[in-house]
Amino acid sequence: MPGPPRAVAEVRSAVRPGLRSSPQPVLVACSGGADSVALAAALAFEGRSAGVRVGGVTVDHGLQPGSAERADRTTELLRGLGLDPVLVCRADVGAGGGPEAAARTARYAVLSGAAHAHGARVALGHTLDDQAETVLLGLGRGSGPRSVAGMVEERTADGVTWWRPLLAVRRDAAREACADQGLPVWDDPWNADPAFTRARLRAEVLPLLEEVLGGGVAPALARTAAQLREDLDALDDLAAARPRDVDLRVDGVAELPAALRRRVLRLWLIDRAVTDLQAVHLAAVDALLTRWRGQGRVDLPGGAGVVRTSGRLVVLAPGDRGSQHHDAPPDPEEPPA
Incomplete structure (x- = not known):
């Protein structure tokens, strides 16, 4: 039959x-x-x-x-x-x-x-x-x-x-x-x-x-997407496995590769109920880790913010402008991170 x-x-x-x-x-x-x-x-x-x-x-x-x-x-x-x-x-x-x-x-x-x-x-x-x-x-x-x-x-x-x-x-x-x-x-x-x-x-x-x-473009794009998803899933799993305290310690995160570091930051912020994050927000928070020069609060969606203080990143509630003490900028002679 x-x-x-x-x-x-x-x-x-x-x-x-x-x-x-x-x-x-x-x-x-x-x-x-x-x-x-x-x-x-x-x-x-x-x-x-x-x-x-x-x-x-x-x-x-x-x-x-x-x-x-x-x-x-x-x-x-x-x-x-x-x-x-x-x-x-x-x-x-x-x-x-x-x-x-x-x-x-x-x-x-x-x-x-x-x-x-x-x-x-x-x-x-x-x-x-x-x-x-x-x-x-x-x-x-x-x-x-x-x-x-x-x-x-x-x-x-x-x-x-x-x-x-x-x-x-x-x-x-x-x-x-x-x-x-x-x-x-x-x-x-x-x-x-x-x-x-x-x-x-x-x-x-x-x-x-x-x-x-010469043909085969659609299947090639689909294969590329599948391979990229595997890599992204692996990075996501590595980021999810790292500890994310309420205040995120700079040491231990700043030296991570950028692809992993930004995932850790994203998950940490989501844990703190900060949503609707875009690349520009993550880049600004990332700069508190890797390009620290005494900059102040980074504003985030929903009115929250992040500051660097005492070697940690701290999420501030909406309306809190972060007037408390924060880390001093590095010595001008110190080479950039």
């Missing part, structure tokens, strides 16, 4: 290990596009043999004409695949950060709420091609190595597990899997709108790179 078509088998194989690794129910986020429909079909098929309950969520952003009707058609498709429960959730999209970012923030808030309500993890249909685009966006924005490392297959945040089982599957394979199973798909016009950066990367930049570099 012949098996399923190649693309169908590839998508099913991609979801099978993660699906069988946990009995936790799954909610697949499905827009009606080829990637998420292929994912939903694979999870529906594999979920039965794995004994895992699989449901679906369609988010109606209300940003395009006919979005409510389109959401209804997607839920009909998901019910036809045997998913249960199948939910339609309306997202309240704000205006901050541009339309792409605002829609994403609203969508993840809705999905998070559905996951909590049903005790489920959320499966997302991001493919290898999405990963390559994410890596290029991170490179272009200069937002640090973690953004260049791209998306991870599984992460847990605020009690919700986000699962991306198709990160090694090409977008064309997902579309082919839908065609092989006779599943209708919807092509979001925003995905081809040159007003959006990701759409231009998809339509212009990646094809040009493929042409100039």
Whole structure:
């Protein structure tokens, strides 16, 4: 008896290990596009043999004409695949950060709420091609190595597990899997709108790179991201293993390599309830360790601050300007650290 078509088998194989690794129910986020429909079909098929309950969520952003009707058609498709429960959730999209970012923030808030309500993890249909685009966006924005490392297959945040089982599957394979199973798909016009950066990367930049570099660019970017994540995870583990007292001793931290030192500082500040840290904040605090010349308080998000005093870094509460004694600057003849 012949098996399923190649693309169908590839998508099913991609979801099978993660699906069988946990009995936790799954909610697949499905827009009606080829990637998420292929994912939903694979999870529906594999979920039965794995004994895992699989449901679906369609988010109606209300940003395009006919979005409510389109959401209804997607839920009909998901019910036809045997998913249960199948939910339609309306997202309240704000205006901050541009339309792409605002829609994403609203969508993840809705999905998070559905996951909590049903005790489920959320499966997302991001493919290898999405990963390559994410890596290029991170490179272009200069937002640090973690953004260049791209998306991870599984992460847990605020009690919700986000699962991306198709990160090694090409977008064309997902579309082919839908065609092989006779599943209708919807092509979001925003995905081809040159007003959006990701759409231009998809339509212009990646094809040009493929042409100039002789092909294989998207898989190469995905491999690079995976290798970089391994290095970053190792550094994060080393930083997490170091002691972080309430007041951080300068000795023992200042001489660490920069990549490790700044991670220690970041974790120490997060331990002190300082959040929304950016590179400029960490650089200023780092200067209290490595370029100490008697500088005063470093202001941080939320109104907190850091000063250096008695050989330690101290976090000051909002409103405390740090008028107490602090370390004297080094002798002018002393060479810089």
